[in-house]
Amino acid sequence: MTWLDLPEDTDFGLDNLPYGVFSRGGEPARRVGVAVGEHVLDLSAAAEEAAAPFAQLLTSGVLNPLLAAGPATWHDVREQIREWLTAGRYADQVRPHLVPRTEITNHLPFEVADYVDFYSSEQHAINAGRIFRGADDELMPNWKHLPIGYHGRAGTVVVSGTPVVRPSGQRKPRAATDPSFGPSQLLDIEAEVGFVVGTPSTLGTPVPVEDFEKHVFGVCLVNDWSARDIQGWESQPLGPFLGKSFATSVAPWIVPLAALEHARVPQPAQDPRPLEYLRVTEPWGLDLALEIRLNGHLVSSPPFATQYWTAPQQLAHLTVNGASLRTGDLYASGTVTGPAKQQRGSLLELSWGGREPFTLGDGETRTFLEDGDEVSISATAPGPGGTRIGFGEVTGRVVPR
Amino acid sequence: MTWLDLPEDTDFGLDNLPYGVFSRGGEPARRVGVAVGEHVLDLSAAAEEAAAPFAQLLTSGVLNPLLAAGPATWHDVREQIREWLTAGRYADQVRPHLVPRTEITNHLPFEVADYVDFYSSEQHAINAGRIFRGADDELMPNWKHLPIGYHGRAGTVVVSGTPVVRPSGQRKPRAATDPSFGPSQLLDIEAEVGFVVGTPSTLGTPVPVEDFEKHVFGVCLVNDWSARDIQGWESQPLGPFLGKSFATSVAPWIVPLAALEHARVPQPAQDPRPLEYLRVTEPWGLDLALEIRLNGHLVSSPPFATQYWTAPQQLAHLTVNGASLRTGDLYASGTVTGPAKQQRGSLLELSWGGREPFTLGDGETRTFLEDGDEVSISATAPGPGGTRIGFGEVTGRVVPR
Known part of the structure; x- marks a missing residue:
């Protein structure tokens, strides 16, 4: 089902994939991520490396551009992430972008309008x-x-x-x-x-x-x-x-x-x-x-x-x-x-x-x-x-x- | 007092100089302006031409960067505008940036936070x-x-x-x-x-x-x-x-x-x-x-x-x-x-x-x-x-x- 070593009984399995914004260690850069198992997938980096069509939605350090893109894009991004995390051929490419959640700082995931x-x-x-x-x-x-x-x-x-x-x-x-x-x-x-x-x-x-x-x-x-x-x-x-x-x-x-x-x-x-x-x-x-x-x-x-x-x-x-x-x-x-x-x-x-x-x-x-x-x-x-x-x-x- | 031909009894004299955001004719660009007499001074353009230190605060089509700059900058910008509009040596440089207010479209002057x-x-x-x-x-x-x-x-x-x-x-x-x-x-x-x-x-x-x-x-x-x-x-x-x-x-x-x-x-x-x-x-x-x-x-x-x-x-x-x-x-x-x-x-x-x-x-x-x-x-x-x-x-x- 996945090349990932997902903990059994995880809150963050492949059917969840919630979005957030995080930074690594002392780095100032804010990245869009998806929680999976005990890791976060650095989606900003993974999408850039894969030259995904939605990569430019993930560079601003908040989810807002992705939010604004609408349901068809939300669907496509989610499907792509699931493919990356399940198809073995992506394992080597994606694995380096998995960061233990213990090593990240979470930030406000989106700029709140009203x-x-x-x-x-x-x-x-x-x-x-x-x-x-x-x-x-x-x-x-x-x-x-x-x-x-x-x-x-x-x-x-x-x-x-x-x-x-x-x-x-x-x-x-x-x-x-x-x-x-x-x-x-x-x-x-x-x-x-x-x-x-x-x-x-x-x-x-x-x-x-x-x-x-x-x-x-x-x-x-x-x-x-x-x-x-x-x-x-x-x-x-x-x-x-x-x-x-x-x-x-x-x-x-x-x-x-x-x-x-x-x-x-x-x-x-x-x-x-x-x-x-x-x-x-x-x-x-x-x-x-x-x-x-x-x-x-x-x-x-x-x-x-x-x-x-x-x-x-x-x-x-x-x-x-x-x-x-x-x-x-x-x-x-x-x-x-x-x-x-x-x-x-x-x-x-x-x-x-x-x-x-x-x-x-x-x-x-x-x-x-x-x-x-x-x-x-x-x-x-x-x-x-x-x-x-x-x-x-x-x-x-x-x-x- | 000014090289401008200001109407007597104007609501928009040199002691007022209120800020707004406007566009000209059918142009899409939103500019920061200051109302003076029956004109608006295209401040974005005037500041850019003069290479004013605050010019970069006026390029986003809303007042927010200027608002964020704080009271010392607000003071400096206001003084500079008054100098442009009063000292005769600036007349030729500034006059082209005065637009009749009848020719502009006003926009929301700032992005409202709360x-x-x-x-x-x-x-x-x-x-x-x-x-x-x-x-x-x-x-x-x-x-x-x-x-x-x-x-x-x-x-x-x-x-x-x-x-x-x-x-x-x-x-x-x-x-x-x-x-x-x-x-x-x-x-x-x-x-x-x-x-x-x-x-x-x-x-x-x-x-x-x-x-x-x-x-x-x-x-x-x-x-x-x-x-x-x-x-x-x-x-x-x-x-x-x-x-x-x-x-x-x-x-x-x-x-x-x-x-x-x-x-x-x-x-x-x-x-x-x-x-x-x-x-x-x-x-x-x-x-x-x-x-x-x-x-x-x-x-x-x-x-x-x-x-x-x-x-x-x-x-x-x-x-x-x-x-x-x-x-x-x-x-x-x-x-x-x-x-x-x-x-x-x-x-x-x-x-x-x-x-x-x-x-x-x-x-x-x-x-x-x-x-x-x-x-x-x-x-x-x-x-x-x-x-x-x-x-x-x-x-x-x-x-x-």
Whole structure:
């Protein structure tokens, strides 16, 4: 099947081949790579040596030119990589471009154009409603009619491993008369799944649900760091701002949509039936199993397949007003939370608003993040023939300012 | 004073010199230019011919490289332009690079990185509170403690003159049980003033109020088109999204901060006294007189000097959580509304939520925008010696989809 010595049970088999950007050792050059087994294939170098027709898309140190090239090219590049990694005649040519992943530094894989964050887990929205507004007011009246979302700060999307400086800001506990200023005391995470737009669209022309695969290149893990105290005080009436904009971390690997065919599952039933532009005929639920670790301890396992609104619906909604897409747009699912307690995608929910500290494996407890805490979110999905499609992980350590 | 034949009473005298990007006739090349009198100086060409040290900043068809160069360069370029336009010995060399503005096409002057929209007019916030929430609830409790803001869609910031396609979307009138889909029936404008960031900042490090002039390059007019019905239905709990993201228009000319020294006025008194990071010692109120025209009829004259929160305060707030700035970040003031009825910066306010149609000069009335309507926002500020600093205008015509 391959001349490569692939570890059994790898997250990065030949059916995955996620894309990233890396540099080797102390070299400044940023290269486009594909994770395979415990290596990364230096795609920039391999394509140049092979004089591949797509080689010039891989020289800018970001994935954007490849993203912009569109689905036919994405298909061709993927097929070529698989051929290089399987046909024995390429082994001698390609082997020198395989770099152990322990020897690389990952960089932000693409230049983010606009960043949108949705709020599409029903259980998360219910939990947030219960925690903030009381159990009588579980879901906002609009929630089941449209995928609620907002724009975040594209300029502070950072790659996994970037330290997260605890943000300072204004917060006003309910009991206080006036706000005070200082480091956030309710620093949180949100485990999310992000969708990376490749093909742009035209201003004034909506993108229908069925064009999802023409525009979206791939999927990556996202940690939408959130300062709940800052967010709580600032959010009326225009939504979250500084409570979110200090950092959003993404995993180094973008899993191509093509790798997720076996992960597609029906989404949850939608009642009421959505308006026409949000109706889908193809299943685009995705069976991703997320895991959240805090200082190495597994604290939650959110199931992405429970999301109420799917990525094609989010894309159609995002553009239904005529807003255009640009190459590098990133939109995230919102916190992924399942129905069970150990499936909650934020510490807000795991600690129920800070009222119920939860335990790490070593007996320590947490409500929100402490300085020095490291959070790591990983995910896998089913691949063909019992294989596993890994998403790598998005990790960040909280540091004091 | 100048070898140029400048019209008396021009908005674009030697103390203004706003920057833009244009092309000539049918030529594809985008050039950096400076508006002067009824001409634009082709700065890209003039700098290249003069072998100016900054010439290479002007070749990319956007202002971003010049913006990124920082305040010392901004100063040098401005001084050089003034010398070219005043010293007689340059007349023969520079004159061929003056192009009548009637012969050019303006383009988006800079690549927008992140776009943030504030909400910093007290009278606008009061009016919005009265219209939406009733007179008893005039200002949110947080409003006088921080400049409320949110992120908008950078990818749909367009240059003046770009047609605005009436957005479709979900809206639910209060009386209706379910939302329906269709073209917005409450299409509105917001007359705003935008600030363009040149010098980037470091993630994790706030920018203090006193560093405003190190980071902000200049000022431009903004029309934050708003679909009130879409916005009203979608905004809880995460703020405006599709009600705003279909288009935000900016004027073609960025007035350098250096041109606004004579426009600086004390801002309104702030009570309660803001937290320390928002305290300013220098006056950064700006005496800009805005005018809004609908199909050529003057419908409002909002005074920018009435803004409660100033641009240095907004910048300090935007970064106080450690969020970094990028070259090309744009942040807008929010709707500029003065205390008088004819100083309201949105049709929402001019028609008091659609309940009080207002008259155009020709006897027609409006509540919100009709297809074919053209809105134009202009502004001037005092310059030295009784001169006037013009901001040009930001114009857009509503077209049906």
